Amino acid sequence: MAKVTFGVIVGNRGFFPDALAKEGRRDIMAVLKKNGYDGVALPMTETKFGAVETFEDAKKCAALFASKADKIDGIVVTLPNFGDERGVAEAVKRSGLNVPILIQAEEDAVARMAMGGRRDSFCGKISVCNNLRQAGIPFTLTTSHTVKVVSEAFKNDLDRFAAVCRVVKGLKNVRFGAIGSRPAAFNTVRYSEKILELAGIAIEPVDLYEVLAKVDRLADKAPAVRAKLNAIRKYTNVEAIPPESLLKMAKFGAVIDAWVKENELAGTAIQCWTALEQYFGIVPCALMSMMSESMLPSACEVDITGLLAMYVLQLASGSPSALLDWNNNFEGDPNKCVLFHCSNLPKSFFQADKMDFQEIIAGSVGKDNTYGTIVGRIKPSPATFCRASTDDTEGLLRVYVGQGTFTNDKLDTFGGYGVMKIDNLQMLLNYICQMGFEHHVAVNLCARAEAVAEALGNYLGWDVYRHV
Numbered sequence: 001m002a003k004v005t006f007g008v009i010v011g012n013r014g015f016f017p018d019a020l021a022k023e024g025r026r027d028i029m030a031v032l033k034k035n036g037y038d039g040v041a042l043p044m045t046e047t048k049f050g051a052v053e054t055f056e057d058a059k060k061c062a063a064l065f066a067s068k069a070d071k072i073d074g075i076v077v078t079l080p081n082f083g084d085e086r087g088v089a090e091a092v093k094r095s096g097l098n099v100p101i102l103i104q105a106e107e108d109a110v111a112r113m114a115m116g117g118r119r120d121s122f123c124g125k126i127s128v129c130n131n132l133r134q135a136g137i138p139f140t141l142t143t144s145h146t147v148k149v150v151s152e153a154f155k156n157d158l159d160r161f162a163a164v165c166r167v168v169k170g171l172k173n174v175r176f177g178a179i180g181s182r183p184a185a186f187n188t189v190r191y192s193e194k195i196l197e198l199a200g201i202a203i204e205p206v207d208l209y210e211v212l213a214k215v216d217r218l219a220d221k222a223p224a225v226r227a228k229l230n231a232i233r234k235y236t237n238v239e240a241i242p243p244e245s246l247l248k249m250a251k252f253g254a255v256i257d258a259w260v261k262e263n264e265l266a267g268t269a270i271q272c273w274t275a276l277e278q279y280f281g282i283v284p285c286a287l288m289s290m291m292s293e294s295m296l297p298s299a300c301e302v303d304i305t306g307l308l309a310m311y312v313l314q315l316a317s318g319s320p321s322a323l324l325d326w327n328n329n330f331e332g333d334p335n336k337c338v339l340f341h342c343s344n345l346p347k348s349f350f351q352a353d354k355m356d357f358q359e360i361i362a363g364s365v366g367k368d369n370t371y372g373t374i375v376g377r378i379k380p381s382p383a384t385f386c387r388a389s390t391d392d393t394e395g396l397l398r399v400y401v402g403q404g405t406f407t408n409d410k411l412d413t414f415g416g417y418g419v420m421k422i423d424n425l426q427m428l429l430n431y432i433c434q435m436g437f438e439h440h441v442a443v444n445l446c447a448r449a450e451a452v453a454e455a456l457g458n459y460l461g462w463d464v465y466r467h468v
Helices: 018-034 055-067 085-095 121-134 152-170 193-198 208-217 223-235 243-262 275-279 285-293 304-317 359-365 425-434 449-459
Strands: 005-010 038-040 074-079 101-105 174-179 201-206 267-270 321-329 336-341 354-357 371-377 381-391 396-406 416-421 440-444 463-466
Touching: 005 018, 005 055, 005 085, 018 038, 018 074, 018 152, 055 085, 074 121, 074 152, 085 121, 101 121, 101 152, 152 304, 152 449, 174 243, 174 304, 193 201, 193 304, 193 381, 193 396, 201 208, 208 243, 208 275, 223 243, 223 285, 243 267, 243 285, 243 371, 267 285, 267 304, 275 359, 285 371, 304 321, 304 381, 304 440, 304 449, 321 416, 354 359, 381 449, 396 425, 396 449, 449 463
Parallel strands: 005 038, 005 074, 074 101, 174 201, 174 267, 371 416, 396 463
Antiparallel strands: 321 336, 321 440, 336 416, 354 371, 381 396, 381 440, 396 416
16 A cells, blocks of 8 residues: 655644644654654745745745645644634645645643643634635544544544545546446446546446457466466465366456556456356456455456445555445344355455355356355454445436444355444445445445545545445
């Protein structure tokens, strides 16, 4: 995961002791470094203690940020005292940056409310936010109105904000690959390329026939095939899989890998049934699992907007995502359900994993044509779920996002599966059905729903439902 860089604005107001601004700059830069972030701030010699108060200070700060625009992922405004609302707003506007902004205000201590140590950041934060709002500039707030920079609470705020920044930046000019056409039986995964394009998301399609033609031309001992075959064998337990099936997977995987690299794609969605099974003789699930595990998410059934949700969660968490079905109720518990797929889940999701055949499709195309799934039980863990969808009637992107927990409840079944507990699950399911969302949901083993909702709703303007 790439290191996040923040532009830092230290607010100051001359009515208050300058020492507070000096102390504030020192503390915020130390906290960023301690937590693995880079910071870009005015030097102490450029303005009074490197803070922003006057119009001239704001211009200097804006020029610095503009010169580092390719590096800055977000802006942190820290108010060690009341701060100058106009200075902060001018610095942001004149920088030309279009990145998320976090507003932090330092706490006052009751014992230091005389003029020598009083901050009034509590009040100053409201004024700064008012000015940004007037200018039409979106911003993010800390969990508490005031919070010490040198506190665990602010570290959590900072980590959440970094996730917001990664999502916003990662969705700029992103490219996804659509391999084949959606299964004819699944109208549910229809989507609008035009709405995605308007949001800066490009789709690169390729015909499944073209992929298989390239596979057919590959020699069994081609270096790319040998390398992929070794990677498959190292990835999971393949002792029950026929060698000829593994070779087919290696060839198919080598062609996909080359196509992804050539087109600079961030993820893929694949026509995974039933043409591949009927006319080529494998399922691509384990290959898709390997891609997702290596941070190139891959979605089933050419579900491009499902892939989008996988990618969003990956950006927020820095870890792999999976695509699952909302599949079954569980033991009459209204807040639990079974999430399932055949499966292509990243191996990091599982307690234990192995390669197997696809039990559902095997009944119609034969077991020998369905080797290549990766199966197991999802390990107990906090999780964030997300779904994106293009609403063609309204011409917008809709998203729901929330958090739950994969449990250790007893369940014996096949594929990749887990029991998830979600507060107010029935309300969520009602919303999914009423709004016409797909039956697929992206899941990541993290707790980043707030960051996802903030990034997509506040900064990108998508229609977001945050389930709680």
